[in-house]
Amino acid sequence: MHIYENLLNVLTNQPEFPSQYYNFCNYLHLTASYPDNTMAPNEPLQIYGTGMGSNGLPGGLSSVERFVRAGFTLANSRAKATDEASLTQYFHIMQSVAQADGCDQTSDKLYEITQYSSGANLQTMDFFWTTYENQQINGIHTKALNLDQSDLLVYPVSQTQSVHFIN
DSSP states (O other), X not given: OOOOOOTTOOOOSSSOHHHHHHHHGGGTTOXXXXXXXXXXXXXXOOOOSTTGGGTTOOOSSSHHHHHXXXXXXXXXXXXXXXXXXXXXXHHHHHHTTOOOTTSSBOTTSOBOOOOEEEEEETTTTEEEEEESSOOSOEEEEGXXXXXXXXXXXXXXXXXXXXXXXXX
């Protein structure tokens, strides 16, 4: 097992963290700010839209591209200082690197998908998750649980997409 100081706060399974970190440095020019003409400052080049500071941000499904995208999104995303806003922002960050069924075929003709995304509020000890089939954020208050018992705690997970219709 290797433990690394991770100032990026992004995890990886492959390639190993030092390679991911080294590659991350290739994207130091990216910015979430409104772009400036730094390429030809003496020319009146027209900026035709926002988001141009992120041109070159990898959009593929490889672990290297997803690592860079997660790092950029985490470093530049903003949330109001409430638990609900932070939770919503967290799942938006996770969705920026999620894999949809059919887009990433393995050598044995299967497809990689993001089966679930999960996270925890370490202050309140609440645990949250979404599944591929149901993007509604689910949660459980773990402080109310007896975690010292020997019985396995099992809770149902809805695999049906929850839709809030307004009529």
